[in-house]
Amino acid sequence: MxxxxxxxxxxxxxxxxxxxxxxxxxxxxxxxxxxxxxxxxxxxxxxxxxxxxxxxxxxxxxxxxxxxxxxxxxxxxxxxxxxxxxxxxxxxxxxxxxxxxxFPKITKQDILDFEKKYKGSDEERTDLIQLYVQHQGNMDAITESALCCSQEDEPRLCSIIQAAIQSGEVEEFPAFTKEDAKKKKARRKRADKERQEAEEMQKEMGLGDEDDSLVMMLQQRQKAREQNYNSFLSDLEAKYSKKSEKSPKAKRGKKK
Incomplete structure (x- = not known):
């Protein structure tokens, strides 16, 4: 076949x-x-x-x-x-x-190095603006999809988006500019719960500071967010992947 x-x-x-x-x-x-x-x-x-x-x-x-x-x-x-x-x-x-x-296995240090380089970069800004437009200002979806994003990053990300709106770069979506305070509070509670669950899971799994521990934790987090296609781990691994070896010259024109 x-x-x-x-x-x-x-x-x-x-x-x-x-x-x-x-x-x-x-x-x-x-x-x-x-x-x-x-x-x-x-x-x-x-x-x-x-x-x-x-x-x-x-x-x-x-x-x-x-x-x-x-x-x-x-x-x-x-x-x-x-x-x-x-x-x-x-x-x-x-x-x-x-x-x-x-797609070689990534380490804890790879993640930390990437996060340090990514946060505050033009690449992060471009990705964030794309997510803002894609999700029409829904911060729940934006924070779920954004790379290297924690609850502490939200004010910084919001300021980037707000500046883009004020400059006319993107349109103003009510979901962002008029977000209900209860929704923001609920998002903070979910983030706190996730952090607590991650810490408990780390203890249960006996994970320490070895290279694979953070990667494993991120994989566990992703299992709880299967519907989130643009996960942190998969995007990071894809970004860190090596260039494929050049394939041999192909023969043309034979039908399947």
Missing amino acids: GLLEQCEELFKTSNLYEVLGIKKEATEKEIRRSYYKVSLKVHPDRAPEDPQATEKFQVLGKLYAVLSDKEQRAVYDEQGLVDEECDILSQDRSWEDHWRLL
């Missing part, structure tokens, strides 16, 4: 871009990040309840190999075909090992 047929069977679409939830015009960075997020959801270690998890994970690896290779992607974009005999698909490869090369 060819790659496109496998995608149809496992993901209900033979369109490689639709499998990743992106547009055909997606950049290399967007493809990479979407691949990471989708593959993370079906990773055999994280989705043991899915009997097709391993097969889905392998198919996603092949899909990414095609779209990350310029020649293979050009063939697919122009003809809607995949060269099943090209080296990147025909060679015997461990897609789990390949995934780990692309």
Whole structure:
């Protein structure tokens, strides 16, 4: 069975871009990040309840190999075909090992270094403004999605958004400018509860200051926010991922 047929069977679409939830015009960075997020959801270690998890994970690896290779992607974009005999698909490869090369395990120090660099940066501001527009000023959704965001950061983030509104950069959404005080209070209570639960979980799991402890805590936090697609951990891992090795030259034009 060819790659496109496998995608149809496992993901209900033979369109490689639709499998990743992106547009055909997606950049290399967007493809990479979407691949990471989708593959993370079906990773055999994280989705043991899915009997097709391993097969889905392998198919996603092949899909990414095609779209990350310029020649293979050009063939697919122009003809809607995949060269099943090209080296990147025909060679015997461990897609789990390949995934780990692309997305190496991050450490506590990686997180701390990233947070120090990210907070107050132009990148943080750009991400925040995008979230403000995307969620139409809903601070619950914004704080859920923002990277490196804690309750202590909220006043700073609000001031950034307010400045953008005053300058005319973005429109004024009532959900932000007229947010009810009770809603703000409820958000603070949720944050305090999360912090307490995290501390209790850390004690129960016997976690100390070793490198993996913070990462594990963030993973546990993400399980409680499965609906939040732009999680801190997945975005951070994607940002820290290494560039993929250049794929061998592809052979053109063979139909699946």
